Amino acid sequence: MELGIKNKNVLIVGASKGIGRGIANAFAGEKANIVAIARSEDLMCDVKNECLSLGCPSFEYVIEDIMACDTKAFAQSLIDKYGNFDIVIHNVGGSLISRDPLGGADDWNYALKFNAVASIDMNSVLIPPMIEKGWGRVVQISSISAVMLRGNPLYASAKAFLNAYVTTVGRALAPKGVVLSAVEPGAVAFEGSYWDKFVKESHPRVEDFLRHHQAINRFGTPKEIADVVLFMASELSSFMPGAVIPVDGANM
Numbered sequence: 001m002e003l004g005i006k007n008k009n010v011l012i013v014g015a016s017k018g019i020g021r022g023i024a025n026a027f028a029g030e031k032a033n034i035v036a037i038a039r040s041e042d043l044m045c046d047v048k049n050e051c052l053s054l055g056c057p058s059f060e061y062v063i064e065d066i067m068a069c070d071t072k073a074f075a076q077s078l079i080d081k082y083g084n085f086d087i088v089i090h091n092v093g094g095s096l097i098s099r100d101p102l103g104g105a106d107d108w109n110y111a112l113k114f115n116a117v118a119s120i121d122m123n124s125v126l127i128p129p130m131i132e133k134g135w136g137r138v139v140q141i142s143s144i145s146a147v148m149l150r151g152n153p154l155y156a157s158a159k160a161f162l163n164a165y166v167t168t169v170g171r172a173l174a175p176k177g178v179v180l181s182a183v184e185p186g187a188v189a190f191e192g193s194y195w196d197k198f199v200k201e202s203h204p205r206v207e208d209f210l211r212h213h214q215a216i217n218r219f220g221t222p223k224e225i226a227d228v229v230l231f232m233a234s235e236l237s238s239f240m241p242g243a244v245i246p247v248d249g250a251n252m
């Protein structure tokens with residue numbers, strides 16, 4: 001299947017580990033030019049070597065904390081340095097934040113910024129050049145929690161907000177050749193992930209969680225998420241603007 005990703009300029013925000021690293025590897029295999037963002041320089045060095053060995057023609061990384069910088073100015077600085085991006089993947093986010101539903105605006109603002117608004121702010125700079133060119137792909141990594149609305153209420157709500165953004169803004173961008181979409185992973189395990197230590201300990205929580213919540217009865221892998229991201233970033237997603245796609249092992 002020809003994805004049309006070769007030599008495209010791709011920005012991956014949150015690429016040093018887990019799902020983001022899997023996404024970087026997938027784009028490297030398609031011979032895309034990658035600019036990757038994360039906070040951990042040692043990990044980014046490893047990802048760079050990994051991606052170059054997979055055939056990536058160009059891999060640059062920028063060390064930045066998107067929760068601590070002016071995200072709009074940061075996005076502009078990336079364009080100034082590397083040029084416009086054809087494809088942007090927003091992977092930063094997570095549930096390991098406050099779980100207190102009565103924690104107030106600080107907690108809620110953090111959850112929203114981490115899982116949605118930081119990337120939305122970057123998009124305000126990254127998407128206009130795509131519109132001008134008449135082609136672009138932006139994939140937001142959401143979560144099946146946005147639909148099931150279980151677990152950490154701040155996380156589930158923030159991802160639900162992100163999904164609403166993708167659906168509504170995806171429609172607005174549809175006539176302009178820009179496909180904005182979201183992929184909703186179910187529980188994914190990898191070295192160092194939340195579930196990894198429970199799996200290694202054969203903890204009863206694992207069997208219990210899988211039996212009750214993931215019908216496929218196993219965790220997903222970063223590659224299983226990355227393959228769908230790759231499709232949504234490709235020419236083949238042209239009739240899918242605003243799509244929000246579960247990749248969740250039949251979460252229940």
Ligand SMILES: NC(=O)c1ccc[n+]([C@@H]2O[C@H](COP(=O)([O-])OP(=O)(O)OC[C@H]3O[C@@H](n4cnc5c(N)ncnc54)[C@H](OP(=O)(O)O)[C@@H]3O)[C@@H](O)[C@H]2O)c1
Nearest residue numbers: 014015016017018019038039040065066093094143187188
């Ligand atoms: N894993 C799952 O089971 C699962 C399930 C559903 C949805 N998701 C979603 O999938 C995405 C990735 O999840 P994951 O489990 O792979 O997460 P992860 O292991 O925590 O990785 C997150 C990535 O984002 C980077 N990052 C985190 N905070 C950052 C910041 N402030 N500035 C810049 N980069 C930052 C991390 O790198 P540094 O630490 O080096 O900065 C890392 O590369 C998240 O949006 C998450 O909500 C995950």
